[in-house]
Amino acid sequence: MEVKIINDYQELSRIVGYEIVHLVRLKPDAVICLPSGHTPLGLFDELADQHNRKLADFSRCIFIGLDEWLGMDEHDQGSCKYLMYTLLFDRLGLKREQIHFFDAKTTDPGQECKRIDRIIALLGGIDIMVLGIGMNGHLGLNEPGTDPGLYAHVTELDTVTKQIGQKYFTESIPLTQGITLGIRHIMESRKVILMASGVKKAAIVKQLLEGNIGNMLPASLVREHPDAVLYLDKEAAGN
Ligand code: PGA
Numbered sequence: 001m002e003v004k005i006i007n008d009y010q011e012l013s014r015i016v017g018y019e020i021v022h023l024v025r026l027k028p029d030a031v032i033c034l035p036s037g038h039t040p041l042g043l044f045d046e047l048a049d050q051h052n053r054k055l056a057d058f059s060r061c062i063f064i065g066l067d068e069w070l071g072m073d074e075h076d077q078g079s080c081k082y083l084m085y086t087l088l089f090d091r092l093g094l095k096r097e098q099i100h101f102f103d104a105k106t107t108d109p110g111q112e113c114k115r116i117d118r119i120i121a122l123l124g125g126i127d128i129m130v131l132g133i134g135m136n137g138h139l140g141l142n143e144p145g146t147d148p149g150l151y152a153h154v155t156e157l158d159t160v161t162k163q164i165g166q167k168y169f170t171e172s173i174p175l176t177q178g179i180t181l182g183i184r185h186i187m188e189s190r191k192v193i194l195m196a197s198g199v200k201k202a203a204i205v206k207q208l209l210e211g212n213i214g215n216m217l218p219a220s221l222v223r224e225h226p227d228a229v230l231y232l233d234k235e236a237a238g239n
Helices: 009-026 041-052 080-089 109-122 159-168 183-188 199-210 218-224
Strands: 002-006 031-034 062-065 067-069 128-132 153-156 177-180 191-196 228-233
Touching: 002 009, 009 031, 009 041, 009 128, 009 191, 009 228, 041 080, 062 080, 062 109, 067 080, 109 153, 109 177, 128 183, 183 218, 191 199, 191 218, 199 218, 199 228, 218 228
Parallel strands: 002 228, 031 062, 031 128, 128 191, 191 228
Antiparallel strands: 067 177, 153 177
């Protein structure tokens, strides 16, 4: 995994945006998976700007949803789907058929995981997977201790995730389980980009880079991916 330290958050967002736009120029029907969370907000602005200025054409791309709080859908403000639609997909003018997202309100989450696995397999895998890093080192909702051999699955949320997840909601809400693409999807993606910004991420980034590679810190597993880049702003890099 390559590590790139960028001056600040704005530049980091611009550079990751450029990576995606560059891929889409080479492969207009690219399969793209982007995270929700606060880290990619600048990236979403960048992609929307490229779209508005007609510098990028996402009309043939396919977007895969990374994860969701189990039991929520786009009508729940603060859900991943709500955030992805309002902050990115609607701004890019995507058609519904370009987006494959977990139905986390399903009564059969196991089948729903298989449905998403099948879609990704039929599409020939994910071309670019962009991920934020949780304060506990999670990727998507692959929590510490996750089985790296899994594709999509339901997860029991870690205490840290239950607490930090509250930031997406206007009132306190019980978060217990999630549904997420698995580490296996991440490791099989053709390119992986990890992003981290801000001083609050410096400790987990240091651990991810200097500690052992293993499932107790899911983000560390990406160090073994053949085409992965970790983009850090100076604060996240501890500079
Ligand atoms: P953040 O979330 O981008 O809001 O820090 C990252 C994550 O939890 O994966």
